Amino acid sequence: MQDTPFAKGHGTGNDFVLVADPAGRSPLSPERVRALADRRFGVGGDGVIRAVPSGASGDALLDGAAEGAASTIWAMDYWNADGSVSEMCGNGVRVFVRYLLDERLAELPDGGWIDVATRAGVKRVVRRGELLSADLGPFELGAESLVAAVGLDVDRPGLGVSTGNPHVVVALASEDELAGLDLHRAPSLDPVPADGANVEFVVPGLIADGVGSIRMRVHERGVGETLSCGTGAVAAAMATRHWSGDAADRWIVDVPGGRLEVELDARGHAWLTGPAEIVFRGAALSPVQ
Template sequence: MPFDLRFTKGQGTGNDFVLFSDPEGDTELTPTQIAAVCDRRFGVGADGVIRAVRSRNLDDGAAALSEDPAAVWFMDYWNADGTVSEMCGNGIRVFVSYLLDQGLAELPAGGAIAIGTRAGVRTVRRSTDGFQADLGPWRLAGGEPLVRGKELPVARPGLGIDVGNPHVVVALADDEELEAVDLNYQPVLDPVPEAGANVEFVVPAEPLVEDGIGRIRMRVHERGSGETLSCGTGAVASALAVRYWAGAGAPNDWRVQVPGGVLGVRMFEAADGEHVVLSGPAELVFDGVLTLA
């Protein structure tokens, strides 16, 4: 039976989402419905769908509450093709903005809010340009698979990095190569990661470091969504990869230019290892009602 879905469209550096509130967990969309909502011609159009559900009402939320009882809200994130995803760096900032706008949560100045995700609990604070999210510890993962991108003449080695979801970062020679790669086609990884991966192509700025801040450009093909204007966790993975390649003396503060804007990445030591913080804007664009079958 058809029903009306009340939603909000939001975006963070052009990475856009359809968000809806379902505190009790009563409205679980099917993968087909999610793909229909995200369709840019016949639906609302988005890189993913985010459901705001109380952690206590979701199986995945139980683990979040076990990790941190303050994680009252769970970010139930789905890619544009209807597949589930562990985490979204731009999405979590937009998600917090949505919770505040809807009166579902409060975030006083200097305070923090814990959000449950499938990658674990993530902490979000306000920043000068929007919000900053502590994405927790990261790790090298998957070695150096070969990556073939359409319009790149030869396969390039990538670096596997896990920031709660899987990434493979590829360094290119210059802006011309970055513009040439055709991300309408999914890059081919060899070997193929078991859970797939987001693939980032990066070019260091010249100079790489200015005023103590590292600078890179990035384009991304997101697992389950295709090329997007931005990927928050991809920006984090790219900064980590370039710092790794640059070696000793590379900074812990980075600015990552994506087609949709600029994101900030900062690394710092914590008791459980090195954490990464992502900062950037979050905008709620419009509200609407969509009838779904």
């Protein structure tokens, strides 16, 4: 057995186990991820993130993402709790940068930025006081599908949205409907996406002075229901913006774990802003590799 130093962090309750691999010699495996993410027998988290120098991760997508981006130093090797790899995580990339700062692996003055290589390309994270803001890039609206979930009386239409990873957003009529969902079981989609999808259920609120509001719950593929999903908040905001006739470019998204802000810039890039915290550190025994 070997001790694995780790940190535990979260962004609006979306929590992660973080490990540093500055030499690029300790790749994650599905077994190791499941052991670390297990909430009863491990550290516990919605996912596991390895901080590794870009170009040294051993993952073709991660190493290829940093090519041509001279400022990119670190890659975010992100895995879901079930041991499957994921393209990106909006809360995770902000927590990842907070981890780099706290571990003194990077410096970031207020207003400064750092680029992070992900499987969905390079993402820029800007420090805004105590908050971190991530440029998640352009989004893409997709096809509609029918969504069935425990607690819904009938199947509902959902709009596909790509934010670097796949989402399906479903609009509900009331907060009572939202609260009545049982998301311990994965919603079913028709047609079934080839790579699966995160499913966001939203209740749109008022739009005032160019700012819209949304309440959201989410079931994440490979994880289950989480208190928050950063790319899901972007998907929810962009779907609601589409349904409202592009009535607002700034959205406040309330999730069970807190509040996030999504803003669409003049280039069509979606920015996700919110808190990111490291809550404790330790060393985990790693009998599996």
